Amino acid sequence: MSQRVIFGKTGLSVSPVCFGTWQLSPRFWGDQSKTDILAAMRKALDLEINFFDTADAYGDGYAETVLGEFMAGVRRNSIILATKVFNHFNPDASRYPDLSSAHIVERCEASLKRLRTDYIDLYLLHFFDPLAPLADVAETMERLRQQGKIRHYGVSNHTLEQFRASRVFGAFNAAQPSYSLLDLRIETDFLPYCLAENVGVMIYSPMHKGLLTGKYKGHETFTDFRKGHPDFQDERFRKITAAVQGLKPMADKYGLSLYQLILAATLMHPAIQSAVTGIKTPDQIAEAAGAMGKEIERSDYFAIRSALAIDGVTKVKDAAGKTK
């Protein structure tokens, strides 16, 4: 049976699992096998996952290029495609925020070309640009929509006030905030607002960058960006991984893996339509697909939250302050 949810006011029909492509950014994740990732994308479609997330910043265009290679071989309307704009890239690979109108238009054209498509379903502002007048940004997004280059637009990594202010000027009907059962900050205000306004919400990093997948036991070391991430170090890493492993009997009760139990629980929040999961291999997307449509009892849902309520790990950085 097809697993689809309506993505808020956009009306897009999307899978509860969204395929995330940040893993194609070597700067963060090291080199990945393009063959494996293309195979995982094909597997996603076979498993009824139709939602794909990327950004021009992931690998400075490389993730979009690989996704474009995949899209060239499939029916365009079998995919709901989200990508993002924010950075002005210098020839030396340095970058700075730029949501000026001319730059958005130029980046949109470049994304369309790399993605080998003539429209983007969901175009997101990757971060908030303090120098860009909100009316101008909204007018630019609306113009791209009217030209048929994008179907809907929204934001990522915005605070509630930044998002509300943007919505005064334009139909920003989608949001991509960071959220996991280790990082519940947006539950206090952002998610209730999205629910009340019927905003489409696709949360990112549901497995806390791999930490909640159940494969780590607390002794591992990392060579990618996680080697400098506080949740992946020392005592805190050991505490979190032990808490995740402690959920194994509950996962067994549902016939799910730890990854699937935690992803299924994450998707239970009524404001969240889809979770953008980071994928490197066909097996990883198959495991994520197995979480779709799985019900967790209310008492178990709160037991998972309690198990993962570990002091000091719920907040690492300000969600609006990161750059990718």
Ligand SMILES: NC(=O)c1ccc[n+]([C@@H]2O[C@H](COP(=O)([O-])OP(=O)(O)OC[C@H]3O[C@@H](n4cnc5c(N)ncnc54)[C@H](OP(=O)(O)O)[C@@H]3O)[C@@H](O)[C@H]2O)c1
């Ligand atoms: N808007 C934004 O600013 C923003 C920021 C970050 C991410 N995103 C989007 O959200 C996506 C997901 O974020 P994330 O990469 O942080 O996600 P995540 O889903 O929390 O973690 C992904 C990592 O988990 C591991 N993994 C995945 N499936 C697994 C499985 N079945 N079993 C065991 N391990 C598994 C992989 O790393 P290992 O195998 O190496 O452990 C993978 O790189 C990104 O790809 C991107 O599209 C958006």
